[in-house]
Structure formats: C-alpha cells, structure tokens
Amino acid sequence: MVVKGFILSLLIFPLMVFSAVKEELLQLQVVTEILPPYQYIKPDNAMGGLATDKLNALFSALQATPDIQAMPWARAYKIAQTQPNTLIYSIVRTPERESLFQWIGVLVSTKTFLVGLQARGDIEINNLRDLNNYRIGVKRDDVVYQYLNKHLLPGKMVFLPETETTLKMLIKQRVDIIAASPLHLDFMCKRLGCQPADFRYLYELTGLNSDFYLAASNNTPADIVQLLKQTLRQLE
Template sequence: MDHLNRLRGSLFKSVCGVLLCSAIHTTAWAATPRTFDLYMAEAPPLSMAGAPGRQGIVGDAAHQAMVLAGYRVDIHVLPWLRAQRTVQQGQDMLIVPLSRTPDREASYTWIAPIMSMDRAFFSLDKRVESFEQARRTYHRIAVGLGSAQERKLQDEGFDASQIYPLRIGENPAQMLLLGRVDAWFNGVPESQYIWRQVSERPLLMSPALMTTDLYLACSKSCSPQMVRSLRDAVQTLHRDGSIKRLVERYLSAPL
C-alpha cells in the first residue's frame, strides 16, 4: 500500500512538473513581442532608411506606435510599387506612408491616419492655379511612380505624354533644374525638404490642389488585434503631441 501511495505521489509530481513547465513556456512565449514587417518608400522627410528615430516623420511615428503597442518591427525600404504589391499580397504586413484613395480602399486594412499632406505643382518659371491651367501649361510633369499624385493626374485628364513617373533614385529636383521636366507634382513638405538640398533658387508653388491623409495601413488579411492595438497607439501619439513634435523636428531641422 505504501508502495502504491509513493507511486501515486511520484506520478502526481511528474504531472505537476510537466504542467508547470508548460505554463512557464506559454507565459514566456506570450511575453515575447511579435515581430511584424513594415514596408516604406525612400521619401524623406516622410519615410527613409535609417536608425530608429531617423526614419522620417511617418516612419518614426509608425515605429513608435509599434513599440507602444508591444510589438517589434523589421523595416523594409523598397521601391514604392513593389512595397505596395508585397503588402497587398501578404498577411499582417504594414506599410507607410500610404494615402487613402478610392482606388486603394479595398486593397488594404486602414489602421490610422498619421498626418495629412498637401500636394502642389512646383516649377521654376510658370506658376499655375489649377489642374486645368497645369494641363495647358506643362508639357512634362515629374511625379512619383505608383503614387497617389500619379493617379490624380490621370484622373484629372492629363495626357500620358505629360506624366513622367519617377522611380527611386531619380531626383525630380535635379530634373527640374536641368530642364528635363517643366514641373513637379508632389507633396509639399517632401518637395521643400528635397529642394533645400539641391538649390537656393526660388521654387514656384501652386496652391494645394490635393490633400490626403497618410495612413499606417496593413495587408487586407490582417490581425484584428494588431489593428486595434496600433490604432490605439497612433491615437495616443496624436493626443500626447508626439507626432506634432516629429513634424516640427523634421521640417525645421537643418540639412
């Protein structure tokens, strides 16, 4: 009988040990932050390759939101069209800075707006006031390949011969200086940031003719829990002034 009791006690301890180890393992797994991929374009000062804290306004804001939500992040800087295709076809992949436009609406899970951005025409000698005037005035307009600006020009009836899509590595400011394009249709903060690096010549700017919110977005197939966590985190960054400080730091910083 004593032998049987000892056997039962030994078995009980073994089972408890297995359960304890399992519980510890589960707790440790749960405590390890998940890592997600974040894709972005090389579009300073909005997003750029760099160390944490030097990844642009929207890049830094997205990184801060990930940390605040308890996640880790791997940054991937790709040509913009490739980044969009990768995220659209993937699962639980994040992307910034993405304009929320009607043609993109069904392709992503929209988490939260980080900032709004005006777009305008930039030129060295011919300022315009409207899309209609721009169609009549400019023969060749630089615009980011796969960008919301490119789609806007198409929607506004610009001829394909007027639209010059630029890939990563092609500098629209230099092309404008060299006379290879007549104008540049782009985000205002990005254009002014780039222009300060290449020339001191006055840059003529149209009124803001397009404004969209720049979002932190996710693949269409995206974890609802992650969406909720990141949406709350971005809202917190807006409330506590973190995003406003990022905007001020990047747009006022000397080059």
C-alpha cells in the first residue's frame, strides 16, 4: 500500500504543478496597441496579426488562452510598467527600456523607415538633424518617439494616438513625415485605399532594433517569465 501511495503521489504531483502554473497563466493580462499587420482587431472582434499569431501559438503550447486588451500605446506602456502579471507586445527592446521590463523573446522582426508622400519632392533627409525642418507625426512613448526625441526640437513633433492616425495625417499633409515599416504601410494602404507607390522611403532608422518583443512587467513572477521564454524558444 505504501508503494502504491508513493506511485500515486508521483503521478499527482506533476498535475498539481501544471495546474498551479496554468492558474498563474490565466492571471496574466496582455496589453498591446493596434499596429497592423502585427496586431489588429479582426471583423469578429478577435485580435489577429503576425505578432498575435505567434503569441497565440505560445499560449496554445501551454494550453492557455491570452487575455489581450488593445489600447493606445502610451496607456499600454504605462500599465506594463506598473501592474503585476502583465505582458506587452509588440515592443522594441532598447537600452533605455532594458530595466523597465522582463524580456521574453522576439515575436517578429521588421525595419523602420521615415516615410513621406511621393508628391513631396521638397523633403530631403540626409541625417536626423534635417528632421527639424519638418513636422513629424509620432505616438507618445513609442520607440520612434523615444529615439527621435534625442534629435528633434519639441515643436517639430505632432503627437498622435495610434499608428493608423499617423498615416491618415500624412495623407492629409497635416504632418510631413511619419515612421513605418514596409509591411505596415502595405497593410494600411489596403485599409485606407491608398497605394504604397504614393509614399517615399526617406531614411532608414538603422539605430533602432528591428525586433518586436514580448515582454513582462517587472513584478510578473519570474517562474512564469522563464516558462514563457523556454516555450517561445521551442516555437522558433
């Protein structure tokens, strides 16, 4: 009977551990912004996109479903710094942000360019100082804003709530330049009825990391962060 009880305990213990881990996973909230084609709201109101698909695959491997909440980036960024059990994506990893989050892993990779209208032949960017001759549409607290803020005069930045709005403002010539990736620009043109040929890539922001990460708030349990890291690596 003692042997049977011992064997039974060996079978039950892993189940108890998995149950506890799953309970912790269910307590996680995931915050993000609308940033097509990486993350966006589908017609059925579910979140979709390249980064979202990778996130869903990660949680599926752990037999869980992520609680994803879309909101303006500045709000998501603040929540992920202040609230426990919080994940954020897609976020670029920079030296300034390194200590603000626990970095889980890369979901997708991209390149970021400064973009203007093809019809605006008067715009020329040879270095970042040249940006001070133009109005730049940015999202507050996003990585482009943080990067350009070192080079731009404050009055040259026009703060906008989300990425789709930056493109709309560029089309209306309310701003002269925005930041975008080719994937994002192509996707947004399909939604807004513009053509990628309507735009001109002015300058690649080579100083920016091209990887979009999943990260966790610093007060998220370390064992859960480690589990997410290991599982994400296995999906690569």
